[in-house]
Amino acid sequence: MRIGVFVCHCGTNIGGTVDSHQVAEEAKQFPHVAYSTDYLYTCSEPGQQEIQQAIKEHNLDGVVVAACSPIMHENTFRRTIERAGLNRYMFEMANIREHCSWIGEDKEANTRKAIELVRMAVAKVANNVHLHPSYFDVNKRVLVIGAGVAGMQAALDCAEGGLDVVLVEKKSSIGGRMAQLDKTFPTVDCSICILGPKMVDVGQHDKIKLYTYSEIEDISGYVGNYTVKIRRKATYVDWAKCTGCGLCMEKCPSKKAFDYHNEGVAYTTAINIPFPQAIPKKARIDPKYCRQFTKGKCGVCAKVCPVGAINYEMEDEIITEEVGAIIVATGYGLMNIEELGEYGAGRYPDVITGIQYERLLNASGPTQGHIVRPSDGEEPKRIVFISCAGSRDLSLGRPYCSNFCCMYIAKQAILTRDHIPNSDVYVFYIDIRAPGKGYEEFVRRAQEEYGAQYIRGRVSRVYPRGRHMIVKGVDTLLGTQVEVDADLVVLATAATCAPGAEELAEKLRISYDGYGFYIESHPKLRPVETNTSGIFLAGACQGPKDIPASVGQGSAAASKVLALFSKDKLESDPQIAQVDESRCIGCLKCAETCPFGAIEERELRDGRIVARVIETVCQGCGLCTATCPPGAIQLQQFTDNQIIAEVEALCQAWKERSSG
Amino acid sequence: MSGVEGKELRVVGFLCNWCSYGGADTAGVSRFKQPTDLRIIRVPCSGRVDPLLVVKAFMSGADGVLVSGCHPRDCHYAEGNFYARRRLEVLKRFLPFMGVEPGRFEYTWVSASEGARWQKVVTNFTEQIHNLGPLHHFGEGDGSGGDR
Numbered sequence: 158m159r160i161g162v163f164v165c166h167c168g169t170n171i172g173g174t175v176d177s178h179q180v181a182e183e184a185k186q187f188p189h190v191a192y193s194t195d196y197l198y199t200c201s202e203p204g205q206q207e208i209q210q211a212i213k214e215h216n217l218d219g220v221v222v223a224a225c226s227p228i229m230h231e232n233t234f235r236r237t238i239e240r241a242g243l244n245r246y247m248f249e250m251a252n253i254r255e256h257c258s259w260i261g262e263d264k265e266a267n268t269r270k271a272i273e274l275v276r277m278a279v280a281k282v283a284n285n286v287h288l289h290p291s292y293f294d295v296n297k298r299v300l301v302i303g304a305g306v307a308g309m310q311a312a313l314d315c316a317e318g319g320l321d322v323v324l325v326e327k328k329s330s331i332g333g334r335m336a337q338l339d340k341t342f343p344t345v346d347c348s349i350c351i352l353g354p355k356m357v358d359v360g361q362h363d364k365i366k367l368y369t370y371s372e373i374e375d376i377s378g379y380v381g382n383y384t385v386k387i388r389r390k391a392t393y394v395d396w397a398k399c400t401g402c403g404l405c406m407e408k409c410p411s412k413k414a415f416d417y418h419n420e421g422v423a424y425t426t427a428i429n430i431p432f433p434q435a436i437p438k439k440a441r442i443d444p445k446y447c448r449q450f451t452k453g454k455c456g457v458c459a460k461v462c463p464v465g466a467i468n469y470e471m472e473d474e475i476i477t478e479e480v481g482a483i484i485v486a487t488g489y490g491l492m493n494i495e496e497l498g499e500y501g502a503g504r505y506p507d508v509i510t511g512i513q514y515e516r517l518l519n520a521s522g523p524t525q526g527h528i529v530r531p532s533d534g535e536e537p538k539r540i541v542f543i544s545c546a547g548s549r550d551l552s553l554g555r556p557y558c559s560n561f562c563c564m565y566i567a568k569q570a571i572l573t574r575d576h577i578p579n580s581d582v583y584v585f586y587i588d589i590r591a592p593g594k595g596y597e598e599f600v601r602r603a604q605e606e607y608g609a610q611y612i613r614g615r616v617s618r619v620y621p622r623g624r625h626m627i628v629k630g631v632d633t634l635l636g637t638q639v640e641v642d643a644d645l646v647v648l649a650t651a652a653t654c655a656p657g658a659e660e661l662a663e664k665l666r667i668s669y670d671g672y673g674f675y676i677e678s679h680p681k682l683r684p685v686e687t688n689t690s691g692i693f694l695a696g697a698c699q700g701p702k703d704i705p706a707s708v709g710q711g712s713a714a715a716s717k718v719l720a721l722f723s724k725d726k727l728e729s730d731p732q733i734a735q736v737d738e739s740r741c742i743g744c745l746k747c748a749e750t751c752p753f754g755a756i757e758e759r760e761l762r763d764g765r766i767v768a769r770v771i772e773t774v775c776q777g778c779g780l781c782t783a784t785c786p787p788g789a790i791q792l793q794q795f796t797d798n799q800i801i802a803e804v805e806a807l808c809q810a811w812k813e814r815s816s817g
Numbered sequence: 818m819s820g821v822e823g824k825e826l827r828v829v830g831f832l833c834n835w836c837s838y839g840g841a842d843t844a845g846v847s848r849f850k851q852p853t854d855l856r857i858i859r860v861p862c863s864g865r866v867d868p869l870l871v872v873k874a875f876m877s878g879a880d881g882v883l884v885s886g887c888h889p890r891d892c893h894y895a896e897g898n899f900y901a902r903r904r905l906e907v908l909k910r911f912l913p914f915m916g917v918e919p920g921r922f923e924y925t926w927v928s929a930s931e932g933a934r935w936q937k938v939v940t941n942f943t944e945q946i947h948n949l950g951p952l953h954h955f956g957e958g959d960g961s962g963g964d965r
């Protein structure tokens with residue numbers, strides 16, 4: 158075999174702490190190496206051309222590039238060698254940047270390590286075989302999970318692009334967080350006025366199949382061919398009949414149900430439509446509060462419903478949908494403010510969250526837009542906002558910035574002074590983060606035009622004194638203690654992952670970080686893709702995001718799906734398991750361990766039973782390979798021989814080093 | 818025999834492609850300094866790591882072997898790391914019978930976002946191997962490693 162080795166300097170990224178030239182020189186000694194060189198930027202156009210030229214000139218049939226992580230550029234170089242006529246799988250990367258030059262400063266040790274990493278890659282490629290993809294049909298339908306502004310945008314863009322969309326929303330109405338907001342920064346335009354028409358578009362689009370009050374039960378399959386089980390939770394109202402007239406809500410005697418849409422600042426009825434602009438505008442019964450369910454008798458709604466839509470016997474329904482790609486847009490949750498004991502949140506009614514305050518400001522909220530104190534219903538005259546309530550706090554395990562709080566506090570400060578012109582507004586902040594378009598100007602407006610008093614410093618305690626709340630903090634710019642006598646305290650609580658984010662990630666087989674936010678393929682260059690092909694991310698499920706960023710990502714995810722579906726057939730990855738029938742003893746232990754059911758029994762003509770891999774179902778994990786007693790089933794590109802060759806090459810290098 | 822004195826020992830790491838390999842990349846991108854002893858072999862899943870591969874590494878001259886995969890319940894392949902956990906735990910208990918101190922082998926879970934955790938894992942494990950010193954190779958030692 159004739160292998161070419163190309164060692165990259167990556168400018169000084171590698172070259173600074175690894176002697177790339179020496180690595181290339183040493184590589185010439187390795188078995189099968191016919192050509193070896195170093196280059197300043199191997200991934201650049203001339204760098205790739207040099208590889209192609211060397212393949213032709215030196216008649217190479219295997220290539221090793223020693224550069225960055227294969228997660229970054231394996232595909233780049235596979236395409237490079239393919240253009241030069243080689244099989245794309247006759248290629249390996251030695252990661253001498255992320256795993257070598259960037260983690261140690263000792264040039265000698267790094268160079269030695271790089272040489273050994275190259276040696277391992279050479280040994281592996283010497284054991285590579287030509288692999289060829291096969292092709293399979295794509296189901297050009299897309300599932301969007303979550304119908305907040307990001308999910309709705311993604312669904313609309315896909316639908317406009319001609320795809321059939323299945324949109325699944327947990328709540329009984331679409332709209333998400335944005336539907337709860339009163340105004341949006343930095344333009345102070347009415348949230349529902351811009352969202353409402355979009356919601357109507359989604360609700361009426363003939364390409365969008367909407368499942369609200371539904372959750373994902375199970376997902377199986379692979380890119381192009383996913384099977385999704387959706388649980389339609391029982392609403393106890395036949396939505397085919399319900400007209401959304403609201404008569405049931407008027408008559409329902411159970412008026413103390415928790416109001417999710419109003420974040421608990423008001424009560425609602427046990428049978429309810431969450432808000433006037435809801436889509437679909439249909440009622441649902443909350444069995445936790447409904448007297449028919451809790452006490453066994455009532456039936457008022459059934460009696461008053463003019464169309465006879467109430468059905469107390471309704472049960473959850475499981476629906477199966479087939480799709481080819483999935484966009485996840487499940488949004489964010491909010492931290493439980495009771496974790497913030499020092500602010501008295503949860504203990505004192507006049508300490509509320511930003512989103513609760515938003516509901517008080519909202520004309521369709523419980524107070525018709527009048528700001529009142531939850532404790533006595535009076536208009537507050539002095540309002541204190543506390544930013545970073547839980548965010549950027551290592552002690553609470555949330556070191557990250559929640560992204561949009563600085564801005565919504567500025568907005569709420571402005572709105573407060575609009576609603577109650579003679580009020581005093583204080584904002585305690587640590588830093589103001591306003592990097593968006595028009596954001597900094599907006600914060601400045603809150604301070605200069607609306608007279609919000611910004612105090613730089615943390616609040617240590619909030620406690621009641623008489624009918625007021627005392628906010629005790631520090632002004633770090635003045636270097637003094639501050640005490641504000643407040644009527645109402647608003648906390649900018651930390652954004653968290655959506656409730657149930659981890660469970661959904663496990664169903665989707667995508668990764669999440671330590672906080673439950675989903676991990677994108679690359680933080681900069683592949684921000685809406687996941688490492689599971691065919692699954693894309695949009696909006697705050699990937700990290701706290703404001704509306705413009707969520708909408709942008711929704712469209713980006715949709716464009717990825719449209720690009721994916723622009724082909725009629727998709728290539729299957731040939732890096733899957735393969736059975737050597739002559740060695741297979743038919744024990745089918747592989748089939749038992751396979752998480753995907755990708756292995757089936759097959760009878761040969763002589764009656765012998767062997768295992769067979771279903772090509773499109775196999776995901777290439779190699780569990781079967783590690784299980785198989787005679788080693789008959791081998792994961793291509795990661796066979797026993799290939800891994801052992803790497804181990805042996807490494808150990809050989811060590812042996813030579815210690816003896817030499 | 819510590820890394821500080823400049824002498825490297827021989828440490829092999831088998832890392833799953835999705836979480837730990839990504840975690841090691843994250844550590845690199847973040848420039849988290851680490852001992853240079855470890856050489857990483859990329860595998861698709863920690864469940865791909867046949868315990869015999871670990872044994873092979875020890876037999877061929879490794880002083881320490883580390884396997885790292887995705888956190889339980891966060892596996893790209895749904896349950897690969899559960900298989901890994903079962904197999905590798907058995908291996909860990911079996912190694913002393915081969916004359917390999919159990920401290921020479923570890924399996925850990927590091928996600929792609931946990932660069933700092935990876936730095937800690939590598940540093941601690943390398944230090945642990947340095948404390949144990951080079952492994953007496955099969956046929957060389959007295960085979961009493963199992964007592965530790």
